Amino acid sequence: MDAWTQLTARIRELDSLNSAAAALDWDQQTYMPPKAAATRGDQTALLQRLYHERFSAPEVGGWLSQLEAADLDDTQRAAVRLNRRRYDRAVKVPSALVEALSQARTEGFHAWVAAKEADDFSTFQPKLQRLLDLTREYASALGSAQCAHPYDALLEEYDPGATVAELRPMFDRLGKELNVLLDALAGRPHPAPFTTVLDEDGQRRLSERVLRDLGFDMEGGRLDKSAHPFTTGLGVGDVRLTTRFFADNFLSGLGSTVHEGGHGMYEQGLPNHLAGTMLNQAAGMGIHESQSRFWENFVGRSLPFFRYLAPRMGALWPTESFSAEQLFGAANRVERSLIRVESDEATYNLHIIVRFTLEVAIVEGKLQAADLPEAWNEAYRTIVGVVAPSPKTGVLQDVHWSSGYFGYFPSYTVGNLYAASFAQCMLRDLPDFWGQVERGEFGAILGWLRTNVHQKGHVTDAPEIFRAVVGDRDPVEDLVAHLWSRQGAVYGVTRPR
């Protein structure tokens, strides 16, 4: 067998291990009985170890070296390039460090749960310090001549191709522009929230109906409930979404459904014909998030979308009356807020900019765990304009750091930025865009995303996929202009020229 055949056979095995582990994780978050936790931990750890052993094995490096010297077609060259990057990362980190990190993550997570519950940072601090030390060690083990900044090595884990050099100036401009917007909205009367009580069964049926209408293939996926909504791909033909429902907060559950539907349609649209190359995977978390945010925010919070939805709600709950305008207003309330996951479409990005700023300083060695509560509050004061009364709603609010996910946060705002420019290109390419949304015809929109994003897989990194579609558009300007237009309409303000 030649090196290409052997490499792709190995990757297919790795895909199976990976998707089997994803299936176990999905089950853990949906149906697994509580007493199974330890057993499930053993199963997952074994599959992960087998994955690592079989990917970082010397023969894989050998096949890659042979292929790098061979005459390859474009797809093969892209696959070898991608797998070389991943392989080098997999073998670069000493296994003692991998184990120490895994241990620190488990301990960190448990300490964080207890600390958040008790609203007391001090018990979490030593565990967090350990995670910071190991993360810096990890970043420096991964860092190479190509990395201009040690944080880039962490970004590569979640969003390959993203760099501090590119993100920092974009995030700086975005933060300033959003503050101008929020200042303009402040003091204007808020639209009313939507608190009509709607039964869960009806909400679930509407969620499934909306997903089908958007183009999510229910024969190759499903929707379940979980405490925290998520999407996971269990391999070809199997994309699982979860959402949640609140009787008196219909819009929250709907937003989760549409958001996860965006992730799910991306997974369903990946180029399956490239199975065995790793090129058929998502290009990164930023572009993944662009898909969920595009559907959740640009489409799902628009007035035409609520014009599509309101009569369908009326059919399900005939004793209530629903107004598209009222739903539109309620879905676009804006407020400088403390909690990232509960914040609006504009403020959300300020929460991310805070975390990005702190994480870069952490990796640069400028912040230790003991400094973080104060640094957090200071960054919130400057960037978001609010300060948490205690750690629970401040530095302890997110799970990410406790589980060692440094470098993940930026992808949320990168997703919003990508989505904003994709949307503008779509409006240009599909002149009847809003008419289609209002009529519930989402096929052309999904088709555009299939062609320009989903089918690209990971043949190139996300920034290249983005630029190939949007040309020299400015995503910061696209996002800010969209927010002024959307939220300005709701609050009755226009952007100063």
Added chain:
Amino acid sequence: MDAWTQLTARIRELDSLNSAAAALDWDQQTYMPPKAAATRGDQTALLQRLYHERFSAPEVGGWLSQLEAADLDDTQRAAVRLNRRRYDRAVKVPSALVEALSQARTEGFHAWVAAKEADDFSTFQPKLQRLLDLTREYASALGSAQCAHPYDALLEEYDPGATVAELRPMFDRLGKELNVLLDALAGRPHPAPFTTVLDEDGQRRLSERVLRDLGFDMEGGRLDKSAHPFTTGLGVGDVRLTTRFFADNFLSGLGSTVHEGGHGMYEQGLPNHLAGTMLNQAAGMGIHESQSRFWENFVGRSLPFFRYLAPRMGALWPTESFSAEQLFGAANRVERSLIRVESDEATYNLHIIVRFTLEVAIVEGKLQAADLPEAWNEAYRTIVGVVAPSPKTGVLQDVHWSSGYFGYFPSYTVGNLYAASFAQCMLRDLPDFWGQVERGEFGAILGWLRTNVHQKGHVTDAPEIFRAVVGDRDPVEDLVAHLWSRQGAVYGVTRPR
């Protein structure tokens, strides 16, 4: 590390691989979307291959040899003995034969589905012949000096310790005795069936209630729906049951729930402190089936059980009225029938005796695929007293042969025989047995099974576990006497002396 430490660490890995595969299978039969079939096949095949590679690896044989020469305690000795038997089986069969069988099973299953659908044996016949040839080859590869009959090598796969020499005379006597019973019941008026329409949600809630009452731990397991009810253990703390519901056939769904509950309580009662030895597993399918049949039939079709159940049904469906006597009659209708899975508690065993007789003749080389339709009908005429009008309800009715499961059928009746003698011992040890059932107090009964069966794991084979509890009781007589007493009461006949 010494050989014992290495062996038990490997077995823990094998347990994780096995239970992960079981989780994927559970998902496939409950929630998996249809388009995921091929992906799931790849995942499962990989986990099975990894299991086989890691179990049949030469180092495992080396550890076992070292331990066989070492000074061991009783548990260790039992573990080494069990794993040696399994290891020798795993390495005895040439891998080319394993692959040929796996291929023939896949093709056989698909051909069987189509043939049953078309009610035409001829298209299945060549695939079945291939399975017969490979199964005989397999039995002879496994057969050793210890096996008195080549079929014993197949029994060892599902019910270690069972032999043709022991089963044949028991099955012969049982067949004759059951025919005496069925002749006595024939011509008597049947009790009325129970066809009250009950909503599925209520049936599901009652199923969960009954499972909790029986002693199934819902924190370490769950109940879902599937086309064919089954039970699977996904490791410590995770036992999954499925059942099904029919609006106008409440007793069918209830029977499935109680049956699977019996399997599930056995799985939950296995000796988890022996993890890493394989001794913490079920001792075989026969004893597994004894647990499901004991609860489903001996308890679950009794008048005291319906006295426990009827008021709980009344509370759920207050507009209906339920009589314990009526439910008891309906649950004990007896009829010489064509279809195994739909047959009553007595006739069921005749269906199994037919299959056992044919399978033994197959393995002895006395029957080929082409002979089976005629041999099937002839055996049904003699043993069950009915003949199928066409293959669909005759030789094509079961999935087992199409998937190469030769040697599995006897365990169903072995289970009924074990259950009958266990029940008589319980009546001796728990004088208030039926009073407890009527009051819904199942703790002492479950406790008896925990002590005498579940906690024994697979330290010895099932026949030894059985004999240690029942002494020299005759299980054929116990089963026949129970059926005369139960069904005689319903039909108003008494056993001739």
